[in-house]
Amino acid sequence: MSELSPEKAIEIIGARVHNLQNVSVTIPLHQWTALAGVSGSGKSSLAFDTLHAESQRRYFETLSTSARSLIDQMERPDVDRIDNLPATIAIGLRNQPRFGNTTLAQTAELDEIIIRLLIDSGELQCPQCRIGVRPQYLADALQKISLFPEGMRFQVCIPVNVKVKKADQLQAALQEEKTFWENEGFHRFLDFSGKTSKSKKTASFLVIVDRLKSEETKNSRTAESVEQALSSGQGRCLILAEEAISGSPYRIPIADERDREWHGYFFSSEPECPKCGTIYPELEPQLFRSTSPVGACSECSGRGIKVTNKLNALCEKCEGSSLSEVARLASFLPTESTTDSILTYAEIQQFTLQELNENLNRLDSLNSVTSQSLQTLLRKRIDLLLELGLGSLQLKRLTRTLSQGEFQRVVLMSALNNDFVNTLYLFDEPTNGLHPADRLPVVKFLRQLVVEGNTVLTIEHHSDILAKADSVIELGPAAGKEGGTITYQGTVEPYLQQLKKEFQEKVDSNNSDLSNDQPDLLQLTDIHCHNLKGIDVQFPLKRLTVVTGVCGSGKSSLVCDTLYPVLTQKIADRGDQKEAIPFENDPFSPAGTVSSIKGADTIDECVLMNETQLTKSSRSTPATYLKVFDDIRKLFAETVDAQARGYTPSRFSFNSSRGGRCSHCEGLGFIEMDMQFLANLTLPCPECHGTRFQPETLKVSYRNRNIHDVLSMTADEAFAFFRNHQSILRKLQLLRDVGLGYLTLGQSTATLSRGESQRLKLASYLNATSGLHQLFLFDEPASGLHPRDIETLLQSLKRLVEQGHTVIVIEHDARIIQSADWVIDLRIDSERGESSFVYSGSPSGLRDCTKSLTSRYLDHL
Structure with a gap:
């Protein structure tokens, strides 16, 4: 790539943040540049911890002295110089919430606009008299x-x-x-x-x-x-x-x-019913908050559910909305030509995004300046969501029930809904979780940002998206200390040719075919769940099956919402599993139903490999989850210094109040500051400076490294450091086997992506020798992985099959699809809202299926 003049590029000189090895690089302004490289190679360090961190620091420098006095001084990233740096907007890869009742309308920030419209141009309705009530x-x-x-x-x-x-x-x-x-x-x-x-x-x-x-x-x-x-x-x-x-x-x-x-x-002047004289609360935002006394349903106290016979059931009074009847009946003002209100809040929540778009003309009579402005904002957001292919989703749909691809597109819409220019947009895998056919609208939006005069920098691994960028920068060659250097910078085509040549042979060698094999089958008939209506499916046992299809086609409904709860209940009823994993009774997202399930008799346990068990505590780390930290603490307690001080292994725990952790941050290493007008700031603890421990604890060392130094190591670095301790090495090798050698031992599992969380749970099962036949369910474990990392993950999945287990994976990645033993491809009829099978069979036959959108992308890396 020819050298860019400083006036036309962001120039980074000598970046040394985290594992960056004194990196100097230029990023063209008003172009789209893609950052590639294996996990842990330094992509996020360059984009977010260097460029975005420096932009934030410069912004805070512009604040008044009194404003800056309220927060600690922001540290300057370890970089010699950054020239021509525009203001930045960083859109990281957000973890999808797994709990709570936040709806799509709230996540997409549509709900707030609708509520403001109601307050400006709406009225309450008396539930008894059905008469409009407003001051x-x-x-x-x-x-x-x-x-x-x-x-x-x-x-x-x-x-x-x-x-x-x-x-x-x-x-x-x-x-x-x-x-x-x-x-x-x-x-x-x-x-x-x-x-x-x-x-x-x-x-x-x-x-x-x-x-x-x-x-x-x-x-x-x-x-x-x-x-x-x-x-x-x-x-x-x-x-x-x-x-x-x-x-x-x-x-x-x-x-x-x-x-x-x-x-x-x-x-x-009060919201009083003219017929029965009842005075209602003011039409205000608190009326639409289930956490507010005036807005919460009186029957379920704003929970949306009631416990009946020890099971959760939707509240009949509020129908699961958690809101009072007054809030649900709030409506827009009628026109002079009708005595009926235009729309109630409850009716709007029932709409899909497409239906809401079709009904917006019913609000045309709202002609105040405020309502017109809000309608324009609402239409813009809805148009973006429709262009991203989300028109079939209901506004009341719970965010935690969305597929990963659907959730990421909602997050992306929020970032794109502005009119900034001369801004540097930083995206962390904007197409994460999307089927190749669903990525095209995202590409369009990214390109539009550039056309409008902005600069776009994306962390990306998919070849079809890399091909749309103007240039690519690869960091590597490996993770951790072996990464952090520029291994390629230039146009996209030579880079993609290099990748294709490197991995095509591996894909060919991994191809499987069951044409001459007759494995036992797990069969489910008459499945009903969300948009799956009366379909049958079969999975070969003790094989690797991939379930694929466009976003919203029912993959998660089939695997996570039907197969997992039905099979788990079947095993539990059989009574030969000591610790059957119960699925949560969730009335907002009820489990799917089947008429029959056959072939489950040989399965001893069903394991859903998701991140819920990892993210319950911010104190959980890879080291504590795999219990390697127990061995490390014992090793430190056996040192001469520790024994002389009378320290036991608990002294080196950051979770124990009786240990040697910092009392100010309670072993977290950080504190959160409420910024009020900005997002909360996470700052290093002023007492322990991020080390988690008391100074006396840090004086104990093993091979000249204290306990904080060890927690700061990646799994790869720790593997070399503890080379003489087999019990530690065995557990660290598990992380390396699933491509997580780049994770630091003390990193909170709450910060892991969905794919990383699944691979961490996978690591804990790789060396299990229980003798059970386990069925493992994965939901896009290759999320966020470079092609080199996917090869490592694929070998781990096959290792489970070799151990006699069954593996079912929801995935879009072409390499994993072609390496599977069996492929199930789903599609959705957008008009009828029903899913159906496009293909079920060996990977080799998928290429010949003309109805399959997936077959068109099998050559993409």
Whole structure:
């Protein structure tokens, strides 16, 4: 690649962050550059910990002295110089939430816009009377009167309610109340039979302030009379009209003393139902929060579920929404041509994104400046989500039930929904979890950012995406200390040719075919789950099966939501598994059902390889999860210094309060600062400076390294350091076998990606010798891996099969698909919203399946 002039490129000189080896590199401005390399080679260190960190530091330098005094000084990245660095926006690879009831609408930030629209141009509805309820003021009353036909008579009144404890006191109380109003200068009254209670302990009447004709509405008398009624009636006023005006939700028939029918239009400065008189809470954001007393469903206290017979069930009152009925019935204001509200909040939540887009024209009557601005913002977000292929998703869909690809596209939309220019966008695997056919819209958006005058830097491994970039930078050649150097910088085509030549032979050698083999089968019939409706499937046992297909085609529904809970329950009912893994009873995402399951008798255990068990505690690390840290702590406790001080292995634990951990951060090594106006800052602990331990504990060393130094090592580095300790080496080798040798031993498992979490759990099973026939389920374990890392993962999967286990993998990667024993390819009918099988068989036959979108991408690395 020809050298770029400093004016046209970001110039990094001497970057030494983490494992970067004094890297100097230029990144073209207003172009798309892809960063490639094996896991742990330094890609994130360069993009996020160098470029983005320096951009953040420069931003904080622009803050006032008083603002900067509230936070600790941000450290400058270890780099000699960075020239021509624009402002940065970093979009990291976010872990999908596995718990909680956050919806798609909330994650995509649509819900907040809809709520703001309701507050600006909406109203509440009385659940009992189904009448619109909202505060009404002088201007609202005058606007309604202006619609009266010419010459129509109307009366301006004050509604008065009287309540007594005993029925025999009612007449005296009424007379006393009327005397009060006569003393105030009002002498005309009208009994309000519509407000009289059958209990005879309450009664209502109207104080007539003025009688007018509609031709008089243009003079000041009307406004003065209405204002007087609102003032004397404590914000409440009733207009009686001879004729009903269409389009009003406040029409109440009232008969006077001559039995003439009048039509009442009620106005109150409080959200009061004009029919039953109930006063409701203000239309405000808290009304739509299930954590708020005014917004939470009274039946389930805002949880959305109720426990019945020790099982969770959807709350019948709120239908799982967790919101009060008042919140769910909040609606947009009606037009003058209809008495029905346009849309309720509950109806909108039932929409798919495509249906919401089709119904946006029903909000066209909202013509305030604020509502018009909010509608424009809402339409832009919906258009982006539709272009990313998410139109079939319901707004109320729980985020934790989305596929990984769907979730990543929602996150990506949030980043793309702005109009910045001259900005450096940093993306960490923007197409992670996407089928090749679903990546094209993402490519379009990335290219559009460049067209609009921005610079794009993506960490990427997929060859079809790399081919769309303007240039590529590869870091390597390996992970950890063996990485951190520039191994390639230039145009994309030569780089892809080099990769294809390197890996095509390996793919060919890994190809399998079951045409001459007859393994036992696991068969499920009549599957119903989400968009899977009545399909049958079979998996060969003690083989590697890959389930693939476009995003939303039902892969996770088949494997994680149906096969796992059904098979787990089958094993548990059989009673020969000591520790069957129970699936959680989740009414928001109920398990799929099958008519029958055959071939499960030989399976002893079903293991879902996901990250939920890893991310429950931020204290969990690769070293603690694989229990190698127990061996390391024992080794430190056996040193001369430790024995002289009387230290036991617990002294070197950062989880024990009785050990030698730092008391300020409780062994975490960091503290979080609430920035209020910005995202929380995570800063090194000011007491231990990120080491996790007390100074006395750090004085004990093994081969000149203290316990903090060891936790800072990668698994590869620790493998060389503990070369004489077989128990430690065996466990560290497990990490290396699944391609995780680049992970530091003390890294929180909460920071691992989904793919890394699955591979860490895989490592714990590789050397198991239980003699059981286990069925392992993986959900995209190759996520975020370079082709060289995928080869390592593939060997680990095959190792499980060689040990007599069954492996089923949800995956899009062409190398794993072609190396499988069996492939199941799914598709979805977007119009009917139903999934079906495109192909089921050996990988060699998939190429000839013309209906399969997957077959078109089998040559992609």
